[in-house]
Amino acid sequence: MENKSIDNLAGETALLVCKGEDCHGKLDIDHLENLTTKALGVLQEQGVYAMMVFLFSRSGNETLDNYLKEVKKNGEKIAAIELVEGLVNSLREDPIKSLNVQFEEVLNGNLNKKKKRLLQHFLNKISGDLEKLLFVKEFYEQTLIYVRHIAKGMKK
Secondary structure, eight states: OOOOOHHHHHHHHHHHHHHTGGGTTOOOHHHHHHHHHHHHHHHHHHOHHHHHHHHHHHSOSSOHHHHHHTTTTTHHHHHHHHHHHHHHHHTTSTTGGGGTOOOSSOOSSOGGGSHHHHHHHIIIIIITOHHHHHHHHHHHHHHHHHHHHHHHHHOO
16 A cells, blocks of 8 residues: 555545535535634644544534535535545545544444544544554644645635
């Protein structure tokens, strides 16, 4: 397996989030930029767990397919789902995998069915270990900064 740096992985994760692949190109860049800025502020001021709770509160309680039917009304919800999925799925990659913080499943538009398990995972695997917590916070911060800059660059 290719050995990636944290910066490289943060950049790849940011690009995947900004593509909105799971939304088939329906991701609203304005909503993504705005929500990313807010999430970054929560992360920096209150930490990883608070940021995840914040993003979950913005993702609604429906499935991604239902959101896609009414994209304009649900732009922030789609952006929240894309951000959470990108951040959680990135924990499965090297070199983060070696810290044993990765969530065991890949999320594919099923975020709302897994919120409780994800929050418990963040409490048990990440928040309880200061070294892991600081590492994930730094990684997520870098990723969100890249998402914000990429989103700004994508605006017409």
